[in-house]
Amino acid sequence: MGRVVLVGTPIGDLGDASPRVSETLAAADVIAAEDTRRLRRLLDRLGVTTSARVVSYFDGNEAARAAELIEALQGGATVAVVSDAGMPSVSDPGFRLVAAAVEAGIEVTAVPGPSAVLTALALSGLPTDRFCFEGFLPRKAGERSRRLAGLADEPRTAVFFEAPHRTEEALRAMADVLGAERRAAVCRELTKTYEEVRRGTLAELADWAGEGVRGEVTIVVAGAAASRGDTDDAVAVVRRLVADGSKLKPAVAEVAAARGLAKNELYAAVLAAREGNSGGDA
Numbered sequence: 001m002g003r004v005v006l007v008g009t010p011i012g013d014l015g016d017a018s019p020r021v022s023e024t025l026a027a028a029d030v031i032a033a034e035d036t037r038r039l040r041r042l043l044d045r046l047g048v049t050t051s052a053r054v055v056s057y058f059d060g061n062e063a064a065r066a067a068e069l070i071e072a073l074q075g076g077a078t079v080a081v082v083s084d085a086g087m088p089s090v091s092d093p094g095f096r097l098v099a100a101a102v103e104a105g106i107e108v109t110a111v112p113g114p115s116a117v118l119t120a121l122a123l124s125g126l127p128t129d130r131f132c133f134e135g136f137l138p139r140k141a142g143e144r145s146r147r148l149a150g151l152a153d154e155p156r157t158a159v160f161f162e163a164p165h166r167t168e169e170a171l172r173a174m175a176d177v178l179g180a181e182r183r184a185a186v187c188r189e190l191t192k193t194y195e196e197v198r199r200g201t202l203a204e205l206a207d208w209a210g211e212g213v214r215g216e217v218t219i220v221v222a223g224a225a226a227s228r229g230d231t232d233d234a235v236a237v238v239r240r241l242v243a244d245g246s247k248l249k250p251a252v253a254e255v256a257a258a259r260g261l262a263k264n265e266l267y268a269a270v271l272a273a274r275e276g277n278s279g280g281d282a
Helices: 019-027 036-046 062-074 095-103 116-124 141-149 164-178 202-209 228-243 248-259 263-275
Strands: 003-007 030-033 053-056 078-082 107-111 131-136 157-162 183-188 196-201 217-221
Touching: 003 019, 003 062, 003 095, 019 036, 019 078, 019 107, 030 036, 030 062, 036 053, 053 062, 062 078, 062 095, 095 107, 116 157, 116 183, 116 196, 116 217, 141 164, 157 164, 164 183, 164 202, 164 217, 183 202, 196 202, 228 248, 228 263, 248 263
Parallel strands: 003 078, 003 107, 030 053, 030 078, 131 157
Antiparallel strands: 157 217, 183 196, 183 217
């Protein structure tokens, strides 16, 4: 049996390509690329020479191509999977091949690389302890609104991809459904020369996007705020756990995860309650 290698490639700055990226692409028997022309440019810029058979592997042919690649893998080939940027299978081709390989008992591994999802999340200034990735929103207004409505009470920070020409429309839809004052960040051209991170409310960011947006866009939106009652109840649970012998930080982490609250906010609330309580039992 061969093996599948998911190869994470730079999302902007070529210097982010690890030595393992070059080594893996040079040694592969087959390279399945989302865009073969972009792959050739990447190989040239990395100075990589490969004798691998290069095949196209994109949304339109992913299902059909997977069977061909499984046959090569069963013959002992190493198949490297490369998307246009970032990690294959995360809003890019790769999932179907991984699923088929796992079903066939074929090894699947990865060369980790840059991720627009994690980079935007880290730069957003929003809570990072719990988050969800929503990919691209539906293009049709009704479907988009229904998707967002399902996230209205989601306490985790949400990360979206969006096309630059639809960014304003997406932000206005988010403001309508999630609330105009919900905090968010728009990250564009990450790791590139004109990298920009705009932070503000959804309404503010929608107005900014109305002036025109260029480049690759990732939107990060704060989760729904817990009600005061939810937080007070969670604080009480933490105090009981601490009174029973638990350490404060593990107790906060446990309760925050169980109730969908931001860990740092619950921790601050517990400290505030302790300072305001003469007994000091937390």
